[in-house]
Amino acid sequence: MEYKGCSPGGSVRIDQACEKVLAELECDFVGLALQNTDGPDVKWHYAAGNSNEKYKRITVRYGKGIAGKVISTGRPMYVDNFPDNIAGKALEYPIMLAEGLKHAYAVPIHFKGIPKGVLLIGNRSGQPVSESRQSAAKEAARTLEKKLNG
Amino acid sequence: METQPAKKNISSYIIQSQEDEIKRIALELHEGVGQTLYSLFTGMQFIQTAVDQPEMKDYIRDMAQMMEKTIQEIRLLAVELHPPALGTLGLLPALKSYLKLYTSTYGIIVDLENEGKEVQIRERERITLFRVCQEALANIARYADTMSAGISLRWEPGQLSIMIKDKGKGFDVDAAMKSSAGIAAMMERMLLINGKCVISSKIGEGTSIDITLPLY
Secondary structure, X not given: OOOHHHOHXXXXXXXXXXXXXXXXXXXXXXXXXXXXXOOOXXXXXXXXXXXXXXXXXXXXXXXXXXXXXXXXXXXXEEEOOOOOOOOOOHHHOHHHHHHOOOEEEEEEEEEXXXXXXXXXXXXXXXXXXXXXXXXXXXXXXXXXXXXXXX | OOOOOOHHXXXXXXXXXXXXXXXXXXXXXXXXXXXXXXXXXXXXXXXXXXXXXXXXXXXXXXXXXXXHHHHHHHHHHHHHHOOHHHHHOOHHHHHHHHHHHHHHHHOOEEEEEEEOOOOOXXXXXXXXXXXXXXXXXXXXXXXXXXXXXXXXXXXXXXXXXXXXXXXXXXXXXXXXXXXXXXXXXHHHHHHHOOOEEEEEEXXXXXXXXXXXXXXX
């Protein structure tokens, strides 16, 4: 299986798309994770508003971390007021720790109808992700889906 | 007559029981559940070859694949709980393998240095040293806000010194000692094996954790 977004030209398009989401949704961080083509692990491929490059090295197992959970369940996930009110330990949320996020909303991105990626928007300040921003993130995920599916 | 057991003995007993239990669960997952699943997996592969209906064949193949993933998950979980390298190969290989997992999970690069030759130490001490390093690294991932860290091991005659350093944001050690049990537990764990754990940190400059263990 091949994601078009991972091809050299496609990655520029996806980068731009992440920047656009960051500007339109007025959030602090936007990240796009994709399941590896040669295994179940999930990696963060693109980011905008990132405070460091740690996301590039983070790989989570299918079903683990926000990205792994969203892909395995195929459902959006909202993390509010991290690290309070979370299920499990803070260490199970590597992208929140790496980017110092307090609130995050992650939606699945489908590839040929199967959840294979995650679009995450997050805030570092005390600003929760409002319902309207959550809907906008879903919309943005659909747009990205189209780009990835070519 | 002394009827009250010493506090040190109680802490030691609790920590030891917890470690024994973690090891038991890890072993049970690996040797028990993992092995049983593997037998089922090979059985399924056999059934797959014996079945003629293509739809049924596909269904069994999917189930076998799912089982293979589950076996892998169980193995990884067992390794995460109690690294087998700690019992078989020693502290340094166990740390190296943990650091790989650590970097790929948190994106933090850890530079490992080893000076001198690793000597055999008791399993209880190996586990304690490993857990203290694990806690120190977990704290870096949680609080330090840094891209890199360093860990150096020095094996000297009569003493093992481990230093874990980061140039992250640092913290007030006294305040953290009062509010978080994690740091106090690191020190307590080291005391129980007659070792020492000294934590120094400066806000804005980073943290250094020095662990020493006498070797006999």
